[in-house]
Amino acid sequence: MPKSPKTFLKHAAKGIQSRSVNPAIIRASTILFKTIQELRKHQKDIAKGKSVAFWDYGRQGSQTTIQLQNLLKKLELAHHVFLTQTGFASVALAIMSVCRPGDEIVISDCVYRPTRKLVNQLLVEFNIKGIWYDPNSFEDLKNKVTKKTKLIYVENPGS
CATH class of the missing domain: 3.40.50 (Rossmann fold)
Structure with a gap:
């Protein structure tokens, strides 16, 4: 983390896709894909451990969850962060x-x-x-x- 923690926290949570100051809170149970092939490719990418911007099923989390995991990962200098429901x-x-x-x-x-x-x-x-x-x-x-x-x-x- 090249910035101080205070500077990082002030600037890290910008909603890149929504252009808002903070990331949008996204709630979802069903994630939509244009084709079954797109879904299968996305699932293979997840299985290979590739970084994704969203999951293939809402119970796994959302873009909000992924953004929070990435922020915590940088803030804690962690190899990986995994958020759980409880x-x-x-x-x-x-x-x-x-x-x-x-x-x-x-x-x-x-x-x-x-x-x-x-x-x-x-x-x-x-x-x-x-x-x-x-x-x-x-x-x-x-x-x-x-x-x-x-x-x-x-x-x-x-x-």
Whole structure:
């Protein structure tokens, strides 16, 4: 990011297509294509990881979502930014993108109930073991970490 964060934020959100100061908020469930061939080509570009100005289905996001992801990517100097619909979707995405069968996750015993359910039910089906630790004891956390530990999940404040 060549500009200071303040300068970047003042100038980054201009609506290039709409010519407005801020990008237009676009809400959509169905995205229109002129032909089925155009849709298929667009889907192939997305599958190849190419940068696109819009998705092929509204639940994936809109031009607004893509612009926000690009702004956050530049602001945070990140390789990639992926926005999710909910906080829990972010939790599940983070865990599932890091862990593989045979891995262990060391996780705070005070987590959000759906996260506990994810660890105790879904991760078990993928042969990923959840090991719970007392969030008030750093010693307990240290004792639970092994060579198989792929992720330490901390929730603060806990639920």
